Amino acid sequence: AQKVTQAQTEISVVEKEDVTLDCVYETRDTTYYLFWYKQPPSGELVFLIRRNSFDEQNEISGRYSWNFQKSTSSFNFTITASQVVDSAVYFCALSGVYNQGGKLIFGQGTELSVKP
Amino acid sequence: DSGVTQTPKHLITATGQRVTLRCSPRSGDLSVYWYQQSLDQGLQFLIQYYNGEERAKGNILERFSAQQFPDLHSELNLSSLELGDSALYFCASSVGAGVSTDTQYFGPGTRLTVL
Numbered sequence: 001a002q003k004v005t006q007a008q009t010e011i012s013v014v015e016k017e018d019v020t021l022d023c024v025y026e027t028r029d030t031t032y033y034l035f036w037y038k039q040p041p042s043g044e045l046v047f048l049i050r051r052n053s054f055d056e057q058n059e060i061s062g063r064y065s066w067n068f069q070k071s072t073s074s075f076n077f078t079i080t081a082s083q084v085v086d087s088a089v090y091f092c093a094l095s096g097v098y099n100q101g102g103k104l105i106f107g108q109g110t111e112l113s114v115k116p
Numbered sequence: 117d118s119g120v121t122q123t124p125k126h127l128i129t130a131t132g133q134r135v136t137l138r139c140s141p142r143s144g145d146l147s148v149y150w151y152q153q154s155l156d157q158g159l160q161f162l163i164q165y166y167n168g169e170e171r172a173k174g175n176i177l178e179r180f181s182a183q184q185f186p187d188l189h190s191e192l193n194l195s196s197l198e199l200g201d202s203a204l205y206f207c208a209s210s211v212g213a214g215v216s217t218d219t220q221y222f223g224p225g226t227r228l229t230v231l
Binding site for chain 2: 035037042043044045046047050091095102103104105106107108109
C-alpha cells in the first residue's frame with residue numbers, strides 16, 4: 001500500500017524564520033514520484049515540485065528547497081526566510097509508476113502560519 | 117492560474133438532489149482527474165479519464181459518476197446527495213495518461229454545500 005504522512009498538522013513561525021515541513025512516504029514501488037502542492041487561503045492547489053525516485057539530488061528554487069532521502073523515505077520541504085505570503089496548507093503527494101493511471105496519494109497537509 | 121477551469125465555484129443544494137460539476141482541462145492535456153477534499157477524509161482521488169476513456173478509479177461512490185467528452189471537458193455528476201458529500205471538489209489535468217511522469221495541474225475547485 002502507498003501512504004504519505006505529514007506528522008506536523010500546524011506550524012506557526014514569525015516572518016524571516018526558516019521552517020521545514022516533513023513528509024514521510026511508504027511505497028513498494030521502486031519507481032515513484034513525489035510532489036509538493038501549496039493550498040493558499042484562496043483554496044486552489046498550486047504545484048511546487050515533482051521528483052522521481054532515482055533523483056536524490058536536493059533542489060533549490062529561490063527560498064524553497066527540498067531534501068529527498070530515500071534511506072529514510074522522506075521528502076522534506078524547507079522555506080528559508082519565511083514571509084507572510086507563505087501562509088498556506090502544504091501537501092506532500094506520492095504517485096507510483098505501477099498505479100492505475102496517475103492518481104496522487106496525498107498526505108493530510110501541514111498548515112503553515114507565518115506571522116509578521 | 118493553472119489553466120484548468122471549473123464551474124461553478126460554489127454550489128449549495130439540498131439532500132437528495134443531483135448536481136453536475138464541470139471541468140475544462142489545460143490546452144493540450146488529455147487526462148482529467150477528480151479529487152474530493154473534505155475535513156475528515158482529506159484529499160482523495162475519485163476518478164481519472166484519459167482522452168475520453170476511464171483510466172483509473174478511486175473510492176468513488178456509486179452515486180457519483182463522471183465522463184469526459186470529445187472536446188476533453190469533463191463532468192462529475194453527484195446524485196442522491198447527502199450531508200457528508202459537502203466538500204471541495206477539484207479537477208486536475210495532465211498531458212498524458214498519468215503513468216506518474218505527468219504533473220497534475222489543479223483547477224480552483226468547486227465548493228459543494230449540501231443542506
